[in-house]
Amino acid sequence: MTINTTAATQLETAPWVNEAWNQTVQKVLRTSARIGAEFPHASQGGQYVLEATHWWTAGFWPGLLWLLHEGEGNADLPFRRIAEECELKLDEVLDGYDRLDHDIGFMWTLTSVINYKQYGGELSKRRALKAANYLMGRFNLKGNFIRAWNPWSAGEDNSGWAIIDCAMNVPLLQWATKETGDVRYKQVAEAHMETVRNHFIRKDGSVRHIVRFDPQTGEVAEYIGGQGYGPESAWSRGTAWAVYGLTLAAKHAGSQELLDTAKQVSHFFLSQLPEDSVPVWDFRAPEETKALRDSSAGACAACGLLLLSELVPSAEAAGYRSAGERILRSLYENYGAFGQDEEEGLILHGTSHYPERKNMDVPLIYGDYFFVEGLARLRGDVTIPWE
Numbered sequence: 001m002t003i004n005t006t007a008a009t010q011l012e013t014a015p016w017v018n019e020a021w022n023q024t025v026q027k028v029l030r031t032s033a034r035i036g037a038e039f040p041h042a043s044q045g046g047q048y049v050l051e052a053t054h055w056w057t058a059g060f061w062p063g064l065l066w067l068l069h070e071g072e073g074n075a076d077l078p079f080r081r082i083a084e085e086c087e088l089k090l091d092e093v094l095d096g097y098d099r100l101d102h103d104i105g106f107m108w109t110l111t112s113v114i115n116y117k118q119y120g121g122e123l124s125k126r127r128a129l130k131a132a133n134y135l136m137g138r139f140n141l142k143g144n145f146i147r148a149w150n151p152w153s154a155g156e157d158n159s160g161w162a163i164i165d166c167a168m169n170v171p172l173l174q175w176a177t178k179e180t181g182d183v184r185y186k187q188v189a190e191a192h193m194e195t196v197r198n199h200f201i202r203k204d205g206s207v208r209h210i211v212r213f214d215p216q217t218g219e220v221a222e223y224i225g226g227q228g229y230g231p232e233s234a235w236s237r238g239t240a241w242a243v244y245g246l247t248l249a250a251k252h253a254g255s256q257e258l259l260d261t262a263k264q265v266s267h268f269f270l271s272q273l274p275e276d277s278v279p280v281w282d283f284r285a286p287e288e289t290k291a292l293r294d295s296s297a298g299a300c301a302a303c304g305l306l307l308l309s310e311l312v313p314s315a316e317a318a319g320y321r322s323a324g325e326r327i328l329r330s331l332y333e334n335y336g337a338f339g340q341d342e343e344e345g346l347i348l349h350g351t352s353h354y355p356e357r358k359n360m361d362v363p364l365i366y367g368d369y370f371f372v373e374g375l376a377r378l379r380g381d382v383t384i385p386w387e
């Protein structure tokens with residue numbers, strides 16, 4: 001079965017979107033003077049903490065800079081230069097191999113793929129294909145899943161672990177098939193997403209974070225709470241990875257089944273939102289922790305909802321688009337740090353890892369990235385790296 005991808009109708013950009021975009025450009029011009037070609041993750045006390053090159057978030061800052069670079073009409077701003085320096089720095093990780101895991105997709109889609117899409121450089125293409133080949137090497141044939149992390153400590157065997165976040169890594173494989181004509185990349189991407197449909201999405205549309213398979217037989221062994229509250233809870237960022245990842249997968253595969261699942265997860269996500277449309281960190285966390293929001297989950301899901309609005313019949317499109325826009329507008333008006341020059345983050349109140357009590361109630365670089373991608377989608381003038 002196939003879906004009809006309708007061309008996005010050119011809608012007038014709402015004034016708040018252009019205002020938010022312009023404020024973002026001004027703020028990133030200031031923050032990029034300090035951050036430069038480094039790899040921010042979470043902002044603490046107003047400044048982004050910089051991580052090592054192999055950390056999974058390394059692509060988001062250069063990705064955000066690429067969006068601004070293109071959205072500003074390739075103007076003579078420092079964004080492209082810094083993004084390319086970041087891409088170059090990532091070579092030590094790509095050549096190092098042992099620190100690579102499923103997050104290869106996040107890292108090279110937002111650096112080399114986006115650079116190649118905009119400028120067609122051979123070196124960027126080669127880097128992205130190399131990353132895609134590494135990602136292929138993590139596929140488990142019995143369980144039809146891409147392995148998540150490497151062992152965290154000597155002797156640990158986590159070769160049967162798969163995580164929902166990887167739904168956002170497989171677009172790299174779809175890109176590799178488009179680029180090379182080799183269908184194996186696409187086959188692995190689609191097999192992994194079928195496993196997501198079968199084992200990560202519950203009947204009510206809520207989403208598991210980690211499924212442990214027996215790596216020998218491919219049977220499900222255990223559900224693990226991971227960054228959510230517990231195995232049966234509903235971590236909001238994991239739900240957002242599923243909203244966007246399934247929607248992208250539906251578009252790439254032209255699959256009605258994937259589209260239906262993307263809609264099912266989106267309906268669950270939307271049904272759980274509080275009054276201001278920005279999710280709590282886990283929809284099934286104990287009440288006493290629910291003051292903690294995860295703005296990054298809102299930003300990511302909003303991008304998925306905007307894409308979903310382009311894939312569904314026109315009678316359904318407005319609902320998804322207005323839901324995506326509503327979330328982004330609330331992030332801008334209620335969570336934005338635009339009046340605060342002493343804060344480097346764009347969007348406040350993200351939660352990175354509640355179970356480990358890490359980076360709670362802070363700006364997160366992926367929250368900022370998806371906020372900017374969401375604005376770019378609403379403006380309709382930028383290459384989207386994952387598509």
Ligand code: GLY
Nearest residue numbers: 165227237238352
């Ligand atoms: N593990 C990626 C995330 O924090 O969503």
